[in-house]
Amino acid sequence: MSMVSDLAAIVGEDWVITAREQTARYLADETADAVRPRPAENVVLIKPSSAEEVAEVLKLANREKTPVFVRGGGTGICGGAVPIADGILLSTERLDGILEIDKDNLMVVAGAGVPFGNMLKAVEEAGLFFPPHPGDEGAHVGGLVACNAGGTRAVKYGVIRNFVRGLEVVTPTGDIINLGGKLLKNNQGFDLMHLLINSGGALGVITKVIFRLCPKFNSSGTLIISYDERHKAINTVPKILQSGVVPLAIEYVERDVIEISAKRLNMEWPAKKGNTFLIVILTGDSEDEVYAQGEKVSTICEGNNAVDILIAERREEQANILKIRSEVYSSLKSNIADVLDITVPPASIGEMMDKVDEIAAKFNIKIPTYGHAADGNLHPHLLADLVEKGLLREVKRQIYAEAIKMGGVITGEHGLGVIRLPDLDLYPDKKMWELMRGIKAVFDPNNILSPGIGVL
């Protein structure tokens, strides 16, 4: 009780919640049920309103040796937002101010608890553009940074990391530090800011973010390129990139999966021909520029046996295509045991998909696979029946092993969270994890912040 009253003294009585029915929705994230970690029984939810309050909470937690878990929008899918030990669950949702849109420097300054969709809207209303789009606009700005979110638009502009210019962070011991700033160059010692990006909440609580912005593009078009066979589609991707055209996104999907998503949304997948598809988003300063790119891409795809190439230019039609693609995971989720996030060198993606097929054939199972084709980032979906058959871990590890063998990683954008940690033994380089544990100990000597998440 003393801890609760101490917390109330810091954040205010209204922002300390202990009743289970009120904390329940904070105890899970979007991780598939079969692999989502179980939340601890005794969790106090707090909602601080400033970095100073966060700092006081962390000082208290260190004194009391009480774990603190950090939660943003709860949209992650690797268990990283689940409080897995008794302690404090710190929601950043009240740090929800868009503090500045600096048109001169092309930067936005936002509190960690700003929902991504709100930030996008504010940036767009200012006539600017934030390129990365991890999919779920309910994600919070701080979470995007803590997880280094990826998404569909990484081909042209890169992932969240490429747009973070500054962070306000509360260290696990309760100090407030500012890393980076509205700067394009910064060589002032080790780059702690980039260490915090993708730290999964283990090295500090991000309370404020400065993102770089871009001028808005004037024209865009989304191509749906249909093929009757996967290899033809996948083999086209490196050729598009080698042509000099750099699309905003290149996604790969198959008909059976994408139609499930469209049906769930009460929409219709526009492409009637073919069974496998590339979704290619082109942007430019003018319609002419987009069409010049489209001409190059179409010629390459036709030369690789594409059976149809459609174009969407209306904002609503383009948004619908992206919506159907973005909702694939949600559509399949009830039947999914785990969604993987392997990433291999881009040119190896076809080979990796073949390996996934071989593993599926060996176990006589189905593994729907789609992903960010130009990034080498694939999402094989391990279906719920693998749990009943007792095959989940084995199938997963065989896929991981193949990815690592190709020079890849087991997660390209979702992060390690909780659920990927048990499989790190597959990596041959053990020293890497030892160094990470050392860094964690320097930042967080009492192992207070997010213990068991993001690092072994």
Added chain:
Amino acid sequence: MVIIVLVKYVPDMSRVRFDVDRGRVDRSSADLEINPFDLNALEAAVCIKEELGGQIFVLSMGPRRTESALKDTLARGADDAFLLEDRKFAGADTLATSYTIASAVRQLGHFDLILCGEKTVDGDTGQVGPEVAEHLDIPHIACAYELNVTRENVTATCDIGMERCTFKTSFPALITVTKDINIPRLPTFRDRARARQMAVQMMGAAVLSGNADVTRFGVQGSPTKVYKVIVPSGEGRKGKIFRQASDEAVNEVSERICHLVSPNNGAGDIS
């Protein structure tokens, strides 16, 4: 079968801003695009043409900057596109607009069917389609969500609020369609690229003067005068904290939910 599809270019309503002080739409704040209901009309025309053969003409009225966007209709299956563009057409209300369009339809010559969206997303009057039919003195059917077209006649099923009605008419006729009639298909890249090179035929007031009264065009022919437009301001989210569960809190929450679900009724039993 000769089908004329009426198309209007409207601002992208998801982006457009309103000039609250002057009570008007700031049309420069968003791109222009085909009124979405008119896309449904074009798709319906293409389906009819696929079954019965014929030609599809698209007719639009607006500024010259809509010309390049109008080419999208050529990629989506129209054979020819005409743009009514003249300063004399500016400031037209629905009456002057429908009169001008009807005059252009006469100028185009023979047709069997005119299709258009039930309304536009900017004006939202739903008047122009039926008014065109009245000027042309042909039958019209509004808000069709299902069409069955033969060479002799057309049967349209319409949504009129709580009821569905089926109407049948011979040609020529005008039908307005709802968004439920179809899902417009996407054009192929090659068709769209080809359409960008095609010409849209421009029609000015002088071209129509042979069979129209030019004083009925534009602001001169518009009896509608807009005195004031009020743009409602967004209310934003509000919150209220109930510190303890109590009957009073439960009652207030239930009353507010009931009001949201059914604003015209008092609080009901939601147990």
